[in-house]
Amino acid sequence: MLLKKTVVLVGMMGAGKTAVGRSLAQSLNVPFLDSDEEIVAASNMTIKEIFDKYGEDFFRSAETKVIHRLLTVEPGVLSTGGGAFLQEENRKNIKEYGVSVCISASVDLLWSRVKNKDTRPLLRTSNPRATLEEIYAKRAPIYAQSDLVVESLPDNSIAKTRDSILKALTTRPDVLTQKA
16 A cells, blocks of 8 residues: 555544554554654653643644644654644644544543553543543544544454554545555
8 A cells, every 4th residue: 555645643642543553554664653752752851741841832832843844754654642633723734734534432441541541641630530521522523523533442452443544544545545
């Protein structure tokens, strides 16, 4: 298969964007990029440290610059942070240079994946489950604007979700075609 545009994975924290993205990139034999990892490398700080020191607005601005840069290099698979697609400029750039694929998952599945991790700054509240539900309710309509939506189910393996994305991408000849 020949990838013509970068596949940008969007969705909630815990949806599987990084794990599925790595597998997808390997299957397509293209680079895997992670916007959060790029921000961490560039700033020499963790996401939590950036949020704590500079705030979410600063982080989102840095994220937009990184995503634009990553979209304008060779096609690959780009995993983005859960809030990246909320920014109108990011959606515009992704539409222009790539294709957005939302990995959709239920709140119960997301909670099962994130509840024991302290790497999620937005969930550092007195009731993180309720916070996750609020974030989900606000973000779901924006994620629904993705070019493609693939559902992650509790019994899905990484490979099964990856294969669902590959199948969805075959409906987009402007993104993925058979090599001649």
